[in-house]
Amino acid sequence: METIDYITQFCDDLLENENNISPKTNLTHDSKSIIPEREHDDVNIQKQDIENLSHFVQIWTDVIECSDVLTQFNESNFENIYLFETENHLYNLGFFYIHINTKLSPMEFFGLLSKIPWELLRSPGLNQIPFVSIAQLFGEKSEKIGIQLMVLGDFYKFWILINPYCQMTRTHEITRLLLSGMGTLTILISPGFIKDCKCLIDSVEFESK
Numbered sequence: 001m002e003t004i005d006y007i008t009q010f011c012d013d014l015l016e017n018e019n020n021i022s023p024k025t026n027l028t029h030d031s032k033s034i035i036p037e038r039e040h041d042d043v044n045i046q047k048q049d050i051e052n053l054s055h056f057v058q059i060w061t062d063v064i065e066c067s068d069v070l071t072q073f074n075e076s077n078f079e080n081i082y083l084f085e086t087e088n089h090l091y092n093l094g095f096f097y098i099h100i101n102t103k104l105s106p107m108e109f110f111g112l113l114s115k116i117p118w119e120l121l122r123s124p125g126l127n128q129i130p131f132v133s134i135a136q137l138f139g140e141k142s143e144k145i146g147i148q149l150m151v152l153g154d155f156y157k158f159w160i161l162i163n164p165y166c167q168m169t170r171t172h173e174i175t176r177l178l179l180s181g182m183g184t185l186t187i188l189i190s191p192g193f194i195k196d197c198k199c200l201i202d203s204v205e206f207e208s209k
Helices: 001-021 047-060 067-074 081-089 105-114 131-139 141-157 173-181 191-209
Strands: 059-065 090-092 095-099 128-130 161-162 185-186
Touching: 001 090, 047 059, 047 105, 047 131, 047 141, 059 067, 059 141, 067 081, 081 090, 090 128, 090 141, 095 141, 105 128, 105 173, 131 141, 131 161
Parallel strands: none
Antiparallel strands: 059 095, 090 095, 128 185, 161 185
16 A cells, blocks of 8 residues: 555544544533634635636536436436436535546645635634635635535545535425525534644655655
8 A cells, every 4th residue: 555545544534533523512612712713814825726726626526507417317227316416426506516527636636725724714613614705715706616616525525515405305495495595505624634634744755755
């Protein structure tokens, strides 16, 4: 097994351990802040890093209309549309689908993600980053790029996508569509996960050299 495989496995195990924490834990706290005080609130996000991430996401994901996916499903041998979506790496966002091209390099994607201080985009008191915060990274008229990024990161397990349209299965479809249209997408990110993995990779690469 190559060195990079060990690193990838380590990061996968780290994320799995973070995600296995019971979500039913009472959110109580004492005088100690849940989120450490930020020491670098003046961190500047480089425009070039945003552009590189934007281009990468657009190359390795596609936005597909629901009608087109339904047509392909009806012409296929699949009897279950959910299985069809899974096999073809399709994420249903209600108004459209995001398709993942799985031939990309996860480590290249990780390298681009690690340039962004995701911790600064979290909702106060939560380990969640709302869609609106991610959309602001890419500027106006780039909302779909933000969604493509959120889906791509979920596919490669760098975070967990909270998608009300797919996860609120007992809620009426119209309500789910309304929630989806209001931009209620969120990603759940483990504090320090990307940063810690980046430090580990840099350390191993340094030792290797």
